[in-house]
Amino acid sequence: MSSRSKILAQVKANQPASVALPGLELPAHAAQWDALQKFVETLSGIGGRVIRILPGEDVTATLLHAFDANSNILNVSATVQGFQALPDAAFEEPALLQNVDIALMDAAFGVAENGAVWVTEAQYKLRALPFICQHLAVLLPQQELVAHMHNAYQKVQAIGQYDFGVFIAGPSKTADIEQSLVLGAHGPKTMTVFLLP
Amino acid sequence: MSVHPNKPSQPHAELAQQFNKDEDRVNWHDETLWWIRQKRDKAAWSVPEWEWLRQTASDIKAHVLSNMHDLLTQFEAQALANGAIVHWAADAAEHNAIVHRILQENKVQQIVKSKSMLTEECGLNEYLHEHGIDVVDTDLGERIVQLAGETPSHIVLPCIHWKKEEIGELFHQHLHTPKGNADPQYLTGAARIHLREKFLTRKVAITGVNFAIAETGEVVVCTNEGNADMGTHLADVHIACMGIEKLIPQRQHLGVFTRLLARSATGQPITTYTSHFRKPAPGRQLHIVLVDNGRSRQLGREAFRNSLKCIRCGACMNTCPVYRRSGGHSYKYAISGPIGSILAPNLDMRKHADLPFASTLCGSCTNVCPVKIDIHEQLYQWRQELYKEGLAPKGKAVSMKMAGWLLGKPALYRFAGKAARTVLRLAPFMVKNSLNPWYKQREMPAPPKQSFSEWYAKNKKA
Numbered sequence: 001m002s003s004r005s006k007i008l009a010q011v012k013a014n015q016p017a018s019v020a021l022p023g024l025e026l027p028a029h030a031a032q033w034d035a036l037q038k039f040v041e042t043l044s045g046i047g048g049r050v051i052r053i054l055p056g057e058d059v060t061a062t063l064l065h066a067f068d069a070n071s072n073i074l075n076v077s078a079t080v081q082g083f084q085a086l087p088d089a090a091f092e093e094p095a096l097l098q099n100v101d102i103a104l105m106d107a108a109f110g111v112a113e114n115g116a117v118w119v120t121e122a123q124y125k126l127r128a129l130p131f132i133c134q135h136l137a138v139l140l141p142q143q144e145l146v147a148h149m150h151n152a153y154q155k156v157q158a159i160g161q162y163d164f165g166v167f168i169a170g171p172s173k174t175a176d177i178e179q180s181l182v183l184g185a186h187g188p189k190t191m192t193v194f195l196l197p
Numbered sequence: 198m199s200v201h202p203n204k205p206s207q208p209h210a211e212l213a214q215q216f217n218k219d220e221d222r223v224n225w226h227d228e229t230l231w232w233i234r235q236k237r238d239k240a241a242w243s244v245p246e247w248e249w250l251r252q253t254a255s256d257i258k259a260h261v262l263s264n265m266h267d268l269l270t271q272f273e274a275q276a277l278a279n280g281a282i283v284h285w286a287a288d289a290a291e292h293n294a295i296v297h298r299i300l301q302e303n304k305v306q307q308i309v310k311s312k313s314m315l316t317e318e319c320g321l322n323e324y325l326h327e328h329g330i331d332v333v334d335t336d337l338g339e340r341i342v343q344l345a346g347e348t349p350s351h352i353v354l355p356c357i358h359w360k361k362e363e364i365g366e367l368f369h370q371h372l373h374t375p376k377g378n379a380d381p382q383y384l385t386g387a388a389r390i391h392l393r394e395k396f397l398t399r400k401v402a403i404t405g406v407n408f409a410i411a412e413t414g415e416v417v418v419c420t421n422e423g424n425a426d427m428g429t430h431l432a433d434v435h436i437a438c439m440g441i442e443k444l445i446p447q448r449q450h451l452g453v454f455t456r457l458l459a460r461s462a463t464g465q466p467i468t469t470y471t472s473h474f475r476k477p478a479p480g481r482q483l484h485i486v487l488v489d490n491g492r493s494r495q496l497g498r499e500a501f502r503n504s505l506k507c508i509r510c511g512a513c514m515n516t517c518p519v520y521r522r523s524g525g526h527s528y529k530y531a532i533s534g535p536i537g538s539i540l541a542p543n544l545d546m547r548k549h550a551d552l553p554f555a556s557t558l559c560g561s562c563t564n565v566c567p568v569k570i571d572i573h574e575q576l577y578q579w580r581q582e583l584y585k586e587g588l589a590p591k592g593k594a595v596s597m598k599m600a601g602w603l604l605g606k607p608a609l610y611r612f613a614g615k616a617a618r619t620v621l622r623l624a625p626f627m628v629k630n631s632l633n634p635w636y637k638q639r640e641m642p643a644p645p646k647q648s649f650s651e652w653y654a655k656n657k658k659a
Contacts, residue, residue: 187423
């Protein structure tokens with residue numbers, strides 16, 4: 001008998017009588033927030049940076065102003081034009097992206113309770129990009145904020161299927177050495193979210 | 198280092214005693230973990246519906262455990278449809294052989310691995326090392342213990358028992374950082390450079406799995422460092438290793454678990470990365486290894502079934518007064534602390550018979566568990582199982598037998614009590630000596646002048 005059949009047979013023999021799934025309706029006393037305020041507060045609290053773009057403001061100019069002038073910016077966002085494009089060769093060899101200073105991409109939405117943004121491979125083209133860059137820059141329309149992870153997954157379902165998708169909440173970090181927080185473990189050292197009007 | 202894991206013959210109490218020789222270090226270990234427990238409390242209390250989340254998570258997992266057969270086959274079918282390759286491993290040896298075979302098929306001898314307690318449980322690193330494969334653990338804490346020739350002492354905080362000066366010395370030896378530099382920022386930077394080179398060049402990446410979704414066939418991996426993503430997205434082959442209990446029915450259930458996991462583990466609102474792998478990237482491979490290794494047996498043990506709900510947050514360790522003062526290595530098992538003491542005897546009752554006794558049964562673990570596992574009650578249940586099997590620690594078994602015999606004889610009990618009070622008063626050295634485990638690190642209480650029965654007999658007339 002294969003291990004598959006063996007495991008499945010033993011699981012079937014040993015599992016108890018079926019227990020129904022619980023409902024997912026939040027109780028009445030669940031937290032409620034001003035999504036925008038909570039998002040900014042939370043993301044800033046976990047080491048991220050939030051820059052609000054005002055109506056009529058030049059996004060590109062604000063972007064350039066936010067980073068070191070010598071940085072190279074690789075742009076896969078559909079919201080702004082210009083900067084460097086993703087080189088075709090990177091699809092074969094993603095390690096070529098190791099010298100990207102700043103990767104600029106659109107996020108589908110953000111989550112107020114934890115400061116995370118949802119991005120999918122279809123949106124930013126190449127899986128490795130938001131991890132291998134030194135700094136991550138994300139464009140997010142401020143009306144695209146949900147309160148918590150329950151709403152977040154409803155939104156994920158509504159947006160449609162993905163091959164790879166990730167919630168990113170702030171820069172990569174570690175506290176493995178004596179619980180001292182260090183931003184910039186293996187991925188980006190900073191994360192900036194530009195909130196669009 | 199004062200702690201080494203490779204002494205499996207010593208019981209927990211002896212290893213804990215060794216750990217306790219360095220009082221300053223024990224106090225520091227204790228306080229660090231308690232601080233993390235406090236961060237967990239703050240994060241949990243900031244969510245008014247926290248108890249609803251815990252109950253819902255526990256109920257979802259109860260559904261999973263009671264429908265595991267169908268959910269496993271559903272997951273497999275979806276994963277195959279997504280283009281993943283699914284493997285089934287009955288035990289640790291088969292898991293290790295499957296991983297090794299995938300490496301051979303891809304002609305790869307150097308790999309990266311992000312944190313996976315399952316691979317620790319299976320002894321994958323040692324197995325691959327014996328077969329000439331170079332495995333680099335990429336979680337910073339895991340890399341530190343790997344360079345030191347140790348195993349993690351905590352499932353979330355692998356090198357919680359290491360001081361920064363010791364890590365500075367270790368990095369000086371292995372990564373050639375300047376001697377005496379113990380700055381966490383600097384050392385993390387050195388590790389970043391060291392590990393980037395591995396990420397950029399290695400073609401196979403192994404990860405664990407936090408959640409596997411039956412409905413969609415996808416696996417979800419949570420990290421703060423980004424090491425699982427750096428490994429997998431830069432490699433040609435991703436091998437995701439998971440215990441069969443990691444299943445959840447639908448994607449929407451992640452809404453519950455992602456709110457609980459990081460808050461319970463470290464007090465963060467969510468991990469930096471919550472990565473959802475549904476399909477392999479074009480031209481690349483995604484292997485998913487489903488591992489039983491005793492889980493289907495635990496599923497059939499009614500008293501211990503709920504231990505399979507565990508989402509590996511580590512909250513029970515951070516709060517445990519025994520764990521905090523004995524260190525993870527004293528448990529001699531990949532999953533230490535209260536939950537590990539339930540899981541380990543399922544795999545080998547004889548080898549791990551000491552672990553269910555490494556607890557005060559205070560119940561703090563049960564109170565913080567995000568999926569409401571009745572941890573301390575299961576530890577108590579294990580003790581009864583172990584007595585029945587004749588595997589309880591000898592000293593405890595003898596003293597319990599004697600206590601049972603004495604308590605069954607009231608006259609003798611009264612005499613023994615009087616004798617003990619007299620001995621403590623007149624000859625304290627009979628009790629205050631190294632043969633009495635209660636006298637270790639404790640003062641004996643002052644003996645009362647009379648027993649309760651004597652006091653009652655005298656006072657009821659008045």
